[in-house]
Amino acid sequence: MKRILVPIDFSDVTSPVIDLARQLARAFDADIHLVHVRELTAAATPGTLGYGLAGMPELAPMAGVPVTGFEPMQPIPESEDDKSKLARWQKEIAQDGITITLHEPTGAVAEEILNQADVISADLIVMGTHGHGAMYNLLVGSATKGGLMHSSRPVLLVPVPRAYA
Known part of the structure; x- marks a missing residue:
């Protein structure tokens, strides 16, 4: 395993997802590819x-x-807080000696995650089980569900921490 794709959305599960991906990357000497999909206004x-x-x-x-x-x-504009979180995560991962690449495609979340997995030939996708709230998932769809249903690559799901469930 050399390439781990890590879709992030700044939800409560993002930090645990990144932590697990870092552990796996260290254990398998793998690179991490963070993917933050910039959603379009029509979808969100x-x-x-x-x-x-x-x-x-x-x-x-x-x-x-x-x-x-x-x-x-x-594209929905990114907040300064989100931009600083991305920069912080990149820096922390790089300080662990892990090669980190950030991808910020624009489009439908599940489609872009799967597209990036193909582009980098990901060996594993590590993603959270929840991002947006239940109403959003009901109306727009869940990136997790889309990723699981259509991925030809292994997907490791990280649950929302108990404090946020």
């Missing part, structure tokens, strides 16, 4: 689902209805 506009065109601006262009301030299919 907060507070818009379930209210007709007024609540689903991503459908408005199809109906010819202009929606002020909404640009469909744009």
Whole structure:
């Protein structure tokens, strides 16, 4: 095992996922490839689902209805806190003597995770069992479920820590 793909989303399970991936990388002298998928607004506009065109601006262009301030299919902006977490994790992993590469594709989460796994020829995918809340997963889908159902590579799941479950 030489390449471990680690999808991250800044949820409560991200730190335990990274910790386990670091342990595995040290044990098997493997590289870590962190993947943070930048979701598109059409897939993840907060507070818009379930209210007709007024609540689903991503459908408005199809109906010819202009929606002020909404640009469909744009990446959701990253917060400064998220950017600093990514930099910190990269630095900590590198300090362990592990080769670390960050990938930040834009698109549908499960699809991009599987795509990156193919691009790097991942030997293992280490990911959390939960990211977004239950309502998001019900309406949009779970990257974990998508990754498991369509991956031809081994997937190791890390559960949410008890303190957050």
